[in-house]
Each structure stands twice: as C-alpha cells, then as structure tokens.
Amino acid sequence: MASSNTVRLTVGQAVVKFLAQQYSERDGVEQRLVPGCYGIFGHGNVAGLGQALLQAELAATESGDAAGGLASELPYYLVRNEQGAVHAAAAYARTTNRLQTMAVTTSIGPGATNMVTGAALATTNRLPVLLFPSDIFATRAPDPVLQQLEDPTSLDVSVNDTLRPVSRFWDRINRPEQLVPSLLAAMRVLTDPAETGAVTICLPQDIQAEAHDWPVEFFRKRVWHVARPAPERVMLDRVIEQICAAKRPLVVAGGGVVYSEASEQLRAFASATGIPVADTHAGKGAINWDHECAVGGVGSTGASSANALAREADLVIGIGTRYSDFTTASHTIFANPDVRFANINVAAFDAAKHSATMLVADARDALIALTEKLSGWSVEDAYRERTRELAAQWRRATDECYxxxxxxxxxxxxxxxxxxxxxxxxxxxxxxxxxxxxxxxxxxxxxxxxxxxxxxxxxxxxxxxxxxxxxxxxxxxxxxxxxxxxxxxxxxxxxxxxxxxxxxxxxxxxxxxxxxxxxGYASIGALSESRGSQRFGTKYRMRSRDTGRLDGENxxxxxxxxxxxxxxxxxxxxxxxxxxxxxxxxxxxxxxxxxxxxTDLTGPNPPATAWWDVPVSQVSDLESTRTAFEEYTAEKADQRQYL
Missing domain, CATH: 3.40.50.970 (Thiamin diphosphate (ThDP)-binding fold, Pyr/PP domains)
Incomplete structure (x- = not known):
C-alpha cells in the first residue's frame, strides 16, 4: 500500500515518469534530456514499457496536454529496425550537441542484439543514447523463454551481455528497487562530456510489469549540469609556452569544438594568432571553409593544403579530437621528426595521446584563455602567406572535382x-x-x-x-x-x-x-584494386554460367x-x-x-595526398598482389609512433 511519500507504479511506468522529469543544462539553458522514445514492441516489452508508454499517452490526451498531434510525457515513435532506432538517437544527440538524446526500447533476443551495432557507433563517437533492451525473466519461472539464448555455464547470462563492451554504462534490473540507483547513474553518464556513450539498462520482462512503492522524491525534476571543465593554469601555461616556441604550429579541430559550441572562439583564436586550422570529419565547419586560416580536412582523405602543413608542423594542437588513424594517416602525416603535440580535450584519455602536453578542459573555455594569454603573439608573416597559398591551391582542385x-x-x-x-x-x-x-x-x-x-x-x-x-x-x-x-x-x-x-x-x-x-562498392573496390585484389567481390553482378564467378550482368x-x-x-x-x-x-x-x-563506379575521385595502412598479403601467386606488397612495404617505412 503506497503512503503519502510513495507512489505505486510498475517498473515500466516508473521509467517513463522518471525520464519525463530529467533535464540537462549548460550555460543556464535547460532542455528535456530524453524528449522521446523510439522502439519496436515484442513479447518482452509490449506489456511492460509498452503499457507504460500507452498509459502516459492516454493520460496526456485526457488532460488536454497533447500538442501538435503528439502526446505523452515520453512520446513514442514506432521505428522499423532497432539498429536504425539507435542510429536515429545518436543523430538526435549529435544535432543537439550531446545535450539531449532519445531512449530506445526493444523486445528480448534479436530485438536487443540488433542494437549492438548502434550502441558501438554511439560509444565510438562519444554520443549519448539510452537503451532499454528487454531481458529474460528475473524469476526464471518460465525458462528458457522464447528467444532466450541459453548459456550452459551460467543462468545469469543473456544476449544483452553483448551490449556490455559497447556501453559506457550497463546494468540489469533484477528487482524494482535497483532501478533507482541505476537510472540516476545512467543520467550521470549521459550528461558527462568525457564519459558519455551508449547507456544500457536491461529490463527483464517480468520486472517491467512488477509494481513497487516508489519514493515520490524519485520523480522530482532533476537538472543535470553539463560541465565545462576549466583549463588548469599550470597546464595552460605549458601549452602557451609550446605555442610561442613553435615556428609551424597547426591546429587539428575535432568534434569537441563543435559539441562545446566553440566555433566563434576557434575562429577568433585563428585570426589572432595566424595558426592554420585543419579539421577532422567531426570538426568540419568548426571554422568556416573560407576563413583565412582554414586549410581543410587533414589525414588519409584530407586536402593537400592541410596535409602539406601537417608534414611540416613542429607543433600539433589537437582540440577535441581523438586522433583516429585517418586523422594521422596511420601515423605518417605528421612527418616532422621534431613534432610535438599539445592536446585540449574534456577526456584525459584523448588528451594524453601521442605523448602530448595535456590540457583537460572544455574547448570553448580553453580557446578563450589561449586567445587572451597569446595577445600580441602571431606566427610569422611568411607562414601566414604559405597557409593562404596552399588553401588557394586546394580550392582550385576542389572546383575541378565539383x-x-x-x-x-x-x-x-x-x-x-x-x-x-x-x-x-x-x-x-x-x-x-x-x-x-x-x-x-x-x-x-x-x-x-x-x-x-x-x-x-x-x-x-x-x-x-x-x-x-x-x-x-x-x-x-x-x-x-x-x-x-x-x-x-x-x-x-x-x-x-x-x-x-x-x-x-x-x-x-x-x-x-x-x-x-x-x-557496387566504390570505396572498397578502389581499395581492393590498389592492394592487388582486383576489385574482387565488390561489384553487384550476376553469377556467370560461363565462368562460375560474379562477373556477369548487373x-x-x-x-x-x-x-x-x-x-x-x-x-x-x-x-x-x-x-x-x-x-x-x-x-x-x-x-x-x-x-x-x-554515377561512375570508378570515379574519378579527388587526388590522394596521404596514406592509409591496409596490409597486403606478403606472399601471393597474383602479380597484382606482389606489386601491391612492394608498394605497401615502401609506404609503411614512413610510419612512426609519436613519442
């Protein structure tokens, strides 16, 4: 019997009521942290979370809170594929600069495992998503249940355990009261700019429908502050010292600049110092392409302007980047033997890469501090002019490709x-x-x-x-x-x-x-050809009766x-x-x-200006593969660890 300080709800109903009261806040601006739920119902969640979402929708309709044809504390969107639902949630999070995301609910078994790829994408991209896969019965009364993958070594393992390595937070709710600390921990991870990624809370199907007397306090409005870690003075001074000593510094702007909403500050920093700015995929647009210091994408698929400066750079200033192998051209693009790194990142894990001087800080606040401290300092005029010339050359190449x-x-x-x-x-x-x-x-x-x-x-x-x-x-x-x-x-x-x-x-x-x-597959086809594998298996062709191979008609x-x-x-x-x-x-x-x-499967593509490490078979009967291996061996000679 619920008291005045408790409310009796099922676990599914408690999840919906709790999420409706969670907000994120940065710079004084609040927004619903989880404004909706994607999902597909199956026997694992239709009578649990499904019932809770329906009840919330009907309650909103009856109270007149429905707006624009969309009702409920947690609006539900029927998707067609669970992996697609997680991708959509990740894109929602990226579009809102990680200040919001969507929840995803699935049934057990294949519905849950369909989310693994989406979860891996979200965590790899440092994007928050909230996943509620259904699970086997906590009571184990019906065992094995439909779609249960039995593990003979443990009765406590389900397919949802495959989500552990691709989640930043993972939990299984075997009793209703476990939901309280689990959801609070989940919100912390979703709003932590350094630790965010996929958050998975597994809900056994019997637990979803089980009633519990919940503390009213659990459902109060909570505002989760998204922090901007301030730059530590000592480390800031060390980065400034490195910049002032550099002759050919280069900024590599990553997604952290975008998520921090630091574009204006990056542009001001570049204008004041003259340091050229290259970008990664996640950082593109952080500096406008026609800015005097913008030199385009860097790395394996980068622009000749950015890659030429990367090869010469004596200091690489990574801001909000995780340095994927494409960014470093598999550790070949930063070719100056004396190159050093200074990394600004909210995540120490990324800030420490390449034996860098670490500045664990928010990109916007760090750029403001750097611009102020470097007032009056600039790269040499000759370096500014080289930046402009290289950028102009690549713009002409782009016009030709377009x-x-x-x-x-x-x-x-x-x-x-x-x-x-x-x-x-x-x-x-x-x-x-x-x-x-x-x-x-x-x-x-x-x-x-x-x-x-x-x-x-x-x-x-x-x-x-x-x-x-x-x-x-x-x-x-x-x-x-x-x-x-x-x-x-x-x-x-x-x-x-x-x-x-x-x-x-x-x-x-x-x-x-x-x-x-x-x-066909244009990218892998071209890669296959360049590595001596003759575009094998990369075209959509009918199997030929004459050859027995996939080399017939389209x-x-x-x-x-x-x-x-x-x-x-x-x-x-x-x-x-x-x-x-x-x-x-x-x-x-x-x-x-x-x-x-x-379009033409074989291009033509933009001129390549950097390398990517894709190993070639060391021995082969094929002349094309032997030739590719010789080329690969020569190219790999430039690879190094940045120590």
Whole structure:
C-alpha cells in the first residue's frame, strides 16, 4: 500500500515518469534530456514499457496536454529496425550537441542484439543514447523463454551481455528497487562530456510489469549540469609556452569544438594568432571553409593544403579530437621528426595521446584563455602567406572535382559539388560510409558546424537514413523545421537499411535522400584494386554460367522503385543538370523525396595526398598482389609512433 511519500507504479511506468522529469543544462539553458522514445514492441516489452508508454499517452490526451498531434510525457515513435532506432538517437544527440538524446526500447533476443551495432557507433563517437533492451525473466519461472539464448555455464547470462563492451554504462534490473540507483547513474553518464556513450539498462520482462512503492522524491525534476571543465593554469601555461616556441604550429579541430559550441572562439583564436586550422570529419565547419586560416580536412582523405602543413608542423594542437588513424594517416602525416603535440580535450584519455602536453578542459573555455594569454603573439608573416597559398591551391582542385563534366556518367564529386552550392549554410548533409566520406572530407565547404554531419568514427553503412530521421526530429523540436536535411547514400548502404523511410513518412518528416547508384562498392573496390585484389567481390553482378564467378550482368534491382514502395516521392536524375533541377523541386516539397542518380563506379575521385595502412598479403601467386606488397612495404617505412 503506497503512503503519502510513495507512489505505486510498475517498473515500466516508473521509467517513463522518471525520464519525463530529467533535464540537462549548460550555460543556464535547460532542455528535456530524453524528449522521446523510439522502439519496436515484442513479447518482452509490449506489456511492460509498452503499457507504460500507452498509459502516459492516454493520460496526456485526457488532460488536454497533447500538442501538435503528439502526446505523452515520453512520446513514442514506432521505428522499423532497432539498429536504425539507435542510429536515429545518436543523430538526435549529435544535432543537439550531446545535450539531449532519445531512449530506445526493444523486445528480448534479436530485438536487443540488433542494437549492438548502434550502441558501438554511439560509444565510438562519444554520443549519448539510452537503451532499454528487454531481458529474460528475473524469476526464471518460465525458462528458457522464447528467444532466450541459453548459456550452459551460467543462468545469469543473456544476449544483452553483448551490449556490455559497447556501453559506457550497463546494468540489469533484477528487482524494482535497483532501478533507482541505476537510472540516476545512467543520467550521470549521459550528461558527462568525457564519459558519455551508449547507456544500457536491461529490463527483464517480468520486472517491467512488477509494481513497487516508489519514493515520490524519485520523480522530482532533476537538472543535470553539463560541465565545462576549466583549463588548469599550470597546464595552460605549458601549452602557451609550446605555442610561442613553435615556428609551424597547426591546429587539428575535432568534434569537441563543435559539441562545446566553440566555433566563434576557434575562429577568433585563428585570426589572432595566424595558426592554420585543419579539421577532422567531426570538426568540419568548426571554422568556416573560407576563413583565412582554414586549410581543410587533414589525414588519409584530407586536402593537400592541410596535409602539406601537417608534414611540416613542429607543433600539433589537437582540440577535441581523438586522433583516429585517418586523422594521422596511420601515423605518417605528421612527418616532422621534431613534432610535438599539445592536446585540449574534456577526456584525459584523448588528451594524453601521442605523448602530448595535456590540457583537460572544455574547448570553448580553453580557446578563450589561449586567445587572451597569446595577445600580441602571431606566427610569422611568411607562414601566414604559405597557409593562404596552399588553401588557394586546394580550392582550385576542389572546383575541378565539383565541375568535371565527366561522361557518360557523372562522378559522385559532381553531385557533391551541386549539393554544396545548392544547400544553405545551416542545412545538414549526412553521410557515413563508402567512398563518399573521403570525398566529402576532402572537398566539402562547410560554413557552419551545423551543416556537416558525417559519421566516420564507426563509419557504419546504414547510418544515413535513420540519422536523417533523428536529425530532422531534433531540428523540428528546436524550431528549425525550415532547414533541409540531406542524406547521401550509395546503393550498398541503401540496401542495408532503407526501412526508416517508412517511419519518416508516417511521422510526416520531410528529408531529402540522395541515392547514388553505381552497382557496387566504390570505396572498397578502389581499395581492393590498389592492394592487388582486383576489385574482387565488390561489384553487384550476376553469377556467370560461363565462368562460375560474379562477373556477369548487373543485378537488375530497381532501387528507385524500392524507395517509392516505402512511401517516398522519387525523382530520377539523368545527369547533373537534371539533379540540380530536381533538388530544387525536392527542397520546395513538403514530402520526403529521393533523388536517384547513376554515377561512375570508378570515379574519378579527388587526388590522394596521404596514406592509409591496409596490409597486403606478403606472399601471393597474383602479380597484382606482389606489386601491391612492394608498394605497401615502401609506404609503411614512413610510419612512426609519436613519442
């Protein structure tokens, strides 16, 4: 019997009521931390969390709190794939600079394990997502239950344990009262800029429906402050000392600059000091592409301007970057034998990389402090001039890639050029996998951090379409429904996860999907060829009766018709002129539109200016592989640890 200080609810109902009262706050601005829930119901959650979400929705409707056709303390969105739901939540978090995220509920078994890839993507990208996979019975009364994977060594293991290594926080609720400390710990991790990632709370299906007398205090409004760690004076002075001693410093701006909302401060720092700024995928747009100190993407798929300066740099100032192997060109791009690193990051783990001078601090506050302390200091005029010359050279190369007039099929770089010229400064381009991220990092001209949304930490095929859903929802929730969201997918990526098109149609979400058809894997095909494997297994071909190999005619699938079958409007584009015309139609429409265009599988792509370590077979009967191994051995000689 509940007392005046308690309220009797099921575990599922308590989860919904608790989440409705959680807020994040930074710089005095509050927002709902978890404004909604994606999910698919199965026998594991339909009568637990499903009932709780229904009850909340009906209560809001009866009280008149429903707004805009969307009711409930925790609005529910029916998705088509659990992995896609986590991708959408991650994109929502990225769009809100990690100040908000969505919850995801699944049934047990395959529904839960479908989330593993999405959780790995979120944690790798340092993006908060909140996952509620259903679990086996805590009582073990019916055992084994439907979809249970039995472990003969322990009755306490379920498939949800696969989420442990890809989660920043993981727990299983075997008794109702365990929910209290678990949810509080989950909120802490979701709002910790250094520790955030996937948060997984496993809910046994019997526990979800079990009633408990909860303290009323558990459901009070809580505001979780998202900290801006201040730079420590001693370490700040050490970084300043390094900068003042450097002749050819280079900033590498990562996602931490964007999430900290430090773009204005980065631009002011660069203008004052003259230090050139290169960017990673996550950091692109943190400095506007036409800033006098902007030199473009750095690393394996970077611009010649950034990579030339990286090879000469005697000091690399990493701000909010985790230094992936693409950023360092597999430890070859920072070639100066005397190069040193100074890293600014909220996470000590990343700040310590490359034996750097560590400044564990918020990017915005650190840049403000550095700019003030370095007042009157600047790089030499000759270095400023070299920065401008190199950037101008790459801009000419970009113009050439954007306007190749390649025949008979256009190169995908021409599609990107058209988009770059047609999209607004705060419209959002989304991509994740294939050859496209490399071309985009090298070529895309981002004027704002909002515009460029390329997931390249996990580079997950299938991310783009659900990410468009999460991004568009976040923009609409924040009053930016007028901004275009454009997801670019290749035919390979499209085939992996197109089904959230139906979710967006159901929710009335207007996005543009650019579908490039080239009948194969362009990126891996080119990599295969360069490593002596002759593009084997990378083209969509019929198996030939003559050879017994996959080298026959193109597989006759119709991806445009498939997109239409999900409920999208589809416009087929015969060349770049038609693409430009159809983009304008799609932008003016209020419906989800797919722009379908055939492109050349073999490019041409932007000129390569750096290396990527992909090992080649040391022995082979194939001459192509033997030649590639000789080239690989020569290229690997430049690889080093930055000590």
């Amino acid at each position: 306007h190749r007039d390649h025949t008979p099929l256009p190169a995908q770089t021409e599609v990107f050029g058209a988009l770059n010229e047609l999209m607004g400064e705060k419209d959002v381009v989304i991509n994740a996998a294939g050859s496209m991220p490399g071309d985009l990092q090298a070529l895309w001209r981002a004027s704002t951090p909002e515009q460029y949304h390329v997931e390249y930490a996990y580079s997950c095929m299938g991310y783009e379409i659900p990410a468009a859903m999460g991004t568009k929802m976040a923009l609409e929730d924040h009053g930016h429904a007028d901004r275009q969201v454009v997801a670019i997918v290749g035919d390979g990526t499209y085939q992996m996860m197109p089904m959230e098109i139906a979710t967006m149609v159901a929710e009335g979400l207007k996005v543009i999907i650019v579908l490039l058809q080239n009948h 597989v006759p699938f119709d991806l445009a018709a498939n997109a239409a079958s999900w409920g999208a409007d589809v416009l087929t584009c015969d060349g770049i002129a038609a693409f430009r015309e159809n983009y304008e139609k799609a932008a003016a429409s209020d419906r989800l539109t797919v722009l379908y265009i055939e």
